[in-house]
Amino acid sequence: MGKKTRTIQQITWFLWFVVLFVWACIATASEAASSVANPGCLENCGDVLVPYPFGIEDLKCAKNESFLLVCNSSTNPPKLYIGGKTLVYKISVENSTATIGIDAAFRCYNETGLKWRFDQKITMSNWPLTFSNSRNKFTSLGCDNLGLMNDANGGFGGGCFSLCGYNESGPPDDGSCSGVGCCQTPIPKHIKTLNITVDKLSSINMTDNSKSNISCIYAFLTDPTLFNMSTIDLHIDPSIDDREGPSGYACGNIGTLCSYSDNGRGYRCSCQEGYMGNPYLPQGCQDINECEDPSTYPCEGTCKNTPGNYTCICPLVMRGDGKVACHGVRLIIIVTVLGAILSFVMSILLIFILYKRRRKEKNFTKHGGLVLQNQRVRIFKEEELIKATNNYGHLLGQGGFGSVYRGVLANDTHIAVKKPRGLDKTDLNQQFQHEICIISQVNHKNVVKLLGLCLHTDIPLLVNEFISNGTLFEHIHKTKSNFLRSWKNCLRIAEETASALNYLHSSADPPIIHRDVKSSNILLDDHHTAKVSDFGASVLIPIGQNGLDIAVQGTLGYLDPEYLTTGNLTAKSDVYSFGVLLVELLTGQNPCTFTRFGERSNLIQYFISSLQNKNLFQILNVEAIDRTEREQILEVAKLVMNCLNGCGEKRTNNDGSGRGSC
Structure with a gap:
C-alpha cells in the first residue's frame, strides 16, 4: 500500500x-x-x-x-x-x-x-x-x-x-x-x-x-x-x-435566554447581551460592567452601567451619542465663559451689597439713629426683624398708617412689628417720627410698650411688645367672649382704659391726645388687662394750650361731633370717644354698623333714649349679679351721658371719683 x-x-x-x-x-x-x-x-x-x-x-x-x-x-x-x-x-x-x-x-x-x-x-x-x-x-x-x-x-x-x-x-x-x-x-x-x-x-x-x-x-x-x-x-x-416542563428548565434566574435548539427538540440557555457567565447556574449570568472596560466599550462622557448595557452621557453643553462621539463646545471653553460670567455676577453683587449698605447707613442717619442709639431705646437691624417675623409672614392686623406683624426674637421675646405701607414715603416718614416722638414719652402699665426701632429701612419700623389676647373689638364682636358678660370684668377694662387716657392727658409732658380711641385699639393680654395702642394719629398739646386746630382724623362712629364740625381738637375729644367705647362695651353693639328693625341706627341716641326711658337693662350685654352691681351700672351709664355731651366743656366727671376720667 x-x-x-x-x-x-x-x-x-x-x-x-x-x-x-x-x-x-x-x-x-x-x-x-x-x-x-x-x-x-x-x-x-x-x-x-x-x-x-x-x-x-x-x-x-x-x-x-x-x-x-x-x-x-x-x-x-x-x-x-x-x-x-x-x-x-x-x-x-x-x-x-x-x-x-x-x-x-x-x-x-x-x-x-x-x-x-x-x-x-x-x-x-x-x-x-x-x-x-x-x-x-x-x-x-x-x-x-x-x-x-x-x-x-x-x-x-x-x-x-x-x-x-x-x-x-x-x-x-x-x-x-x-x-x-x-x-x-x-x-x-x-x-x-x-x-x-x-x-x-x-x-x-x-x-x-x-x-x-x-x-x-x-x-x-x-x-x-x-x-x-x-x-x-x-x-x-x-x-x-x-419535556421536563417550566419547573425543570435549566436556565438561571438573571440575564438568561431560553431558545429552541436548531437541531430539533429541546432548548438552549445562553446569556443575554451585556451579561456573562454560566446561564445554567441558579443565579444565572452576571452583568458586565462596561464602564470598567473603556477599550471595549468606549465612552466620551459620563459612563453609567445599567443591567445588560451602559449609558454614556456627553459632557455639559455637548451633544451626540457618547458611545460614538460627542459634539459641541469643549470643557475648557465652558469653564472660561462660566468664569467670565461668574466674575461679572460677583462684581454686580458686590456693587449691590455696597450700595445697600450705604443706603442703610444713610437711612440710619436720616432717621436720627446717631442720637437714638445713645438712648435707652433699642436699635434693631433689618435682618434681625426679617428673621424674627419669618419675612413678615404673620400678619396681626392693620391700623393707622401700617400693618402689624408678629415675631419672636432670638431670646424668645415675642414682638409686634409695625411696618408702614401704602402711603407716600415722605408722609410715612413724618408720621413715623411723629409717633416716635409721642410713644417714646409714654410709660404706663396700660399703654403698649415700645421695645425698639429699626432705622436702617427707608421708613423706620416700630417694635412693640406683643399683646397675646387680641383686641377688645374681637372679643366683643367676633368671639363674643363670655368674660365680658361679667360686669366686674367690663368695669375693670373701662377703668384701665380710663387710667391710660388720664395719664396721656394729665401726666405726660407735654400732654398727648390719642385722637383714635376705639375698641380695635385696645389690646388685651393673657390676663385680660387693657393696653392702649396705635399712636399713629396722636398729637402733642403745646404748653399753655388746651387744643389744636388740626385736620379731622379718626374713626367715624367714635369721632367727637364738635371736633368733626369745628376742627378744634382737645382732650375732650378723647373723652367723647371713650364714652362711645363704654356704650359698645355695655351693649355689645358696634357703633359703626348698629342696626335696629333692619335699618341702620345711631347707637348713641338709642343708648341715651333707653336710659331716659328706664329700660337700659333691656339693651345691655352685661349681667348684674346683685343690686350693688345694678346701681354701679346705672351710675356708669350716667357718666357715659356726660362723656357723650355734644358740648366739650360739659364733658366732666359729676361724681368726683375720677372713674372714667371724663
Missing part, C-alpha cells in the same frame, strides 16, 4: 467527536474568567473545565444524573468520563462544545479477506446530548467503501460510498472528501441513536506490493471544517429535552 493507506491504518480505535450543549445566557469572554461550576464543586478534571449543568461525581454539582461526569484521577493526566466509559476531552464554554471519544465502525482486510470487523452502535438516550446535524456529516473513508447509518427506531436510513480511481489506493493528497476514497453525507435533526455499518462494494483486488499489508475501511461522524487525515471529530448537541 501507499503512504496514505499506511497512515489510515494508524488511526486509533477511538475517534473523537465534539458535543454541542446548551450553556449560559451570554457566552463568556473567557472560560476561566469566573466560576462556572456550582459553589463547592470541582471545576476541573485534569485540563478539562467542567461547567454547570455538568458536574463531577457529586449529584448536587449537576443538574441531574444525566449530567453527572466521573473523573479518574488515578491516571496521568486524570481522565473525564460520561456514561461511565465515554471519554470527555474538552468542554468549551466559549464555543458551547464538548469533545468526547467513541469507537468507529470499520472493517479491515488482508490478502485472504476480512480479518477484523466492528459495527458501531452509538446511543445517547440517557445523556443530555443530541447529534448536531449542523456541525457533523456522516463520513466513509476507504476504497470501494459503502458506509451505512440508521437510528435504533428505524426512523431514517442513509449512507454513501467511496471509490478509488485506477491505481489509487486511498483519498487524494489534497485531503478533500469528494467521493474518491472518501465520501460524506448530512445527518437528520434530533437523533440520539446511530447505528453505523461499513462494507466492501467488491471483492479485494490487491496489488502485488500490498499483499503483505492490511487494508481498512471506516465510517464515522465528523466536522467537515476540522476533518483531515490526522484529526476526525464528531459533533453532538446537548439540547436539553423540554
